[in-house]
Amino acid sequence: MTPATVPSTDGWRVSGRVQRWAIAFIALFALTGAMLLVRPQLEKVHVALLFLLVVLMGSAIDGSALGLTMAGWAFLFFDFLFLPPYYTLGLTNPLDWLVLGSFLVTSVVAAQLLASAQQRTREALARTLEVQGFSTLGAETLNAAEPVQALAAIAEVIRATLGVDSCDIYVHRGRDADLELLAHAAAPKAAKSVATAARAGGLLAWVGGRNEMAVERPDGTASVGGTMDEPSAGARGERQSGWALSWGEIADARAIAIPLSVHDRSVGVLRVANDPHVDLAPGQRDFLNALSYYAALGVERVQLSADASHTAALRERDRLKNALLAAVSHDLRTPLTTVKALAHTIVERGASPGDANAISIEEEADRLTSLITDLLDYSRLTGGALLLTPQIESADDLIGAALASVRGILQTRSVRVTDDEGAIMLLGRFDFVHSVRAIVNLIENAVKYSAVDAPIDIGVHRVGDRLIISVADRGIGVSERDREQIFEPFYRSPGTPATTHGAGLGLAIARGLALAQGGDVTYAARQGGGSVFSLMLPAAEQPALSE
DSSP states (O other): OOOOOOOOOOHHHHHHHHHHHHHHHHHHHHHHHHHHHTGGGOOHHHHHHHHHHHHHHHHHHHOHHHHHHHHHHHHHHHHHHHSSSTTSSOOSSTHHHHHHHHHHHHHHHHHHHHHHHHHHHHHHHHHHHHHHHHHHHHHHHHHOSSHHHHHHHHHHHHHHHHTOSEEEEEEEOSSTTOEEEEEEEEOTTOOHHHHSOOOSSTHHHHHHHHTOOEEEOTTSOEEEOOOOOOOOTTSTTOOOOOOOSOHHHHHTOSEEEEEEEETTEEEEEEEEEOSSOOOOOHHHHHHHHHHHHHHHHHHHHHHHHHHHHHHHHHHHHHHHHHHHHHHHHHHHHHHHHHHHHHHHHHHHHOSSTTHHHHHHHHHHHHHHHHHHHHHHHHHHHHHTOOOOOOEEEEHHHHHHHHHHHTHHHHTTOOEEEEEOTTOSOOEEEEOHHHHHHHHHHHHHHHHHTSOTTSOEEEEEEEETTEEEEEEEOOSOOOOGGGTTGGGSTTOOOTTOOTTOOSOSOHHHHHHHHHHHTTOEEEEEEOTTSSEEEEEEEEEEOOOOOOO
């Protein structure tokens, strides 16, 4: 951080103040000379009122400092020139001290009251301009059709309200250090060196990355440090003063860079610049602080709009993908059915060298048919085309139908079924066909990932309003980081053997079928090694028997 420099006083400001003070003293001397010419005809009250008028004029044109100075000089002139004995500070009449004291007190009070009234007027005017600025800001934001146009309108309102040459708004793209100029507003006659947007790197990248403000000076040096305070919960956009840099470091700044943040998250950088420097009154610093928060909200709106567009594009791409999968899968079923039928015919004829090949063709056709069925089911699940007919069904019937469907792949593998002891009949409200498919997928998964001689345990019990059917194996299990990813479509764990068949849709389809019925599929590590996949379905009560 470079050391703070002492702000230099502007030439025009010094010259203007000297002129005002010179005019005030010329008026005081002229009035005094004019009254001296007619001194015999003037009463004390006339002199006091005329001097008081000059004091009020001084306070009006340059504040209380000039007014109090004029009051002091008028007090001396009153005593020295208009109260006997003349041309001395002494008084012959003691009551004249009361006149002088009253004049001085009245002059001081009047000067202070006038200065205070002028200050309140300036503050009221500043508040009016701020309200107009916020009103214009809101109107421009609402009238903009696109978020980027709204951000450009915000930049122009900030520039015009503060009276600076340019206002730039940068937003983060990709990495936090990457900034992109998204809105640039410049005065028509602004100096090219100031109106031109600054490069997004360097100091601006530092401001955006560190969430600290910075100032740039005409000599190329800069001061950095401090964060802008976040608005309080009930502030409705109003921000507390958060300028950590000193007034000396800000007063001679050619440009000011302010980090834009929403909910403690940096979203961009606001940069205002002016030639020769940014001339901000203390009240305008708070105003800029508040405006920067509106700019941050505008940046967030742009980012949210971009995210929404990206999400819509992904959703449309996913819809087209599912439609393509459904169309291709449906069209592949017919030729596969024909191939399987021809291969089966060859096998039945027998006594042919091609019989073994025909058997392989039939097996591969079955595998492709199963894969296509998975693709169709998954496309229906994601596309919302799944038809459900939930009814009260028995858990025993559900498990029996599932075991009958996988009899071919189980072969000699042992399957043990256990249920709650003492339970007469466990019932649930679910779609029977789709629930069978979910259990079949869990059993097939257990067969794929466990040894041939390892038994598969199927358990059924009820917990609250859930009917839980678990399929447990003694396979390799699932790592901690893969426990949710295994339910993603087409996902294969890194340790999956290359000879394992399937597209990785079984668990995704099982969970999708369960979720569509108000249930779920969960994973738990099995004690002693292996996995336990639990299908949860809505439970049902046994219907009461009529007497």
